[in-house]
Amino acid sequence: MTREQLFEQILLKKSYLCVGLDTDPKKLPEHLLDTEDPVLEFNRQIIEATADLCVAYKPNIAFYEAQGPRGWISLEKTLQYIPKEIFTIADAKRGDIGNTSELYARAFFETLKFDSVTVAPYMGADSVKPFLVQGGKWVILLALTSNSGSQDFQMLKLADGSEEYLFEQVLRESSTWATAGQMMYVVGATQAEYVQRVRKLVPNHFLLVPGVGAQGGSLEEISRLGMNQQCGLLVNSSRGIIYASSGRDFAERAREAALQIQQEMEGYLEQYVQHL
DSSP, X not given: OOHHHHHHHHHHHTOOEEEEEOOOXXXXXXXXXXXXXXXXXHHHHHHHHHTTTOSEEEEBHHHHHTTTHHHHHHHHHHHHHSOTTSEEEEEEEEXXXXXXXXXXXXXXXXXXXXXXEEEOOTTOHHHHGGGGSSTTOEEEEEEEOSSTTHHHHTTOBOTTXXXXXXXXXXXXXXXXXXXXXXXXXXXXXXXGGGHHHHHHHOTTSOEEEOOBSTTOBOHHHHHHHHOBTTBOEEEEESHHHHTSOSSTTHHHHHHHHHHHHHHHHHHHHHHHOTTO
């Protein structure tokens, strides 16, 4: 999927919502536990309930890896239910030496056929570039995350006296590795006060923004500060949507939660994106 195609979907659905499929077998509604594949059945119903309201799905790979071979089967089958026009993100946070990264890229892009994968930049360019060699695929690089531990390294000041933070050096350097049509950045919604600094360095890139809702991030603030002329945002919600109910009405409640976010997003798109 190209950047232009993604923007077309955003305009069509009046949404920049990404639904996180962080499906925990321990949190599934009890009535699904007797089905052949409870995780798959849960994901299927979530997808059917929200596909017209979101432009991306983001399975967190750890939730599937933890189940062993059965989890990988559930993941592969889940991807088959996602409509082709919806952007798919493997939230895997990979990053290793070059030949290992090549195999990670093969796993997520060729075997599982994701559109994108999240990648950690700590080991540098040669650990990231193997993910960039396949046409039409995206790297989503961790830049400024929403967890409290982001202060440990990402917010360190550089030793050159420039008053820049380490995350800004990551943005500056990595933006030379790929175009804005190949790379996105993870920027947590709880870091909204730094979004203007992010946009100064990467004005045209899409940002994948977790942390809205359950983690306390503001959709209004991140939209006002982070949008560019092609929207430039994918805002993720996981728990707030997929676990809106633990009963038989879980899919219906998930749709209601997604619709509420989509309607709010529609207003911000009209306000901040010039193409509308």
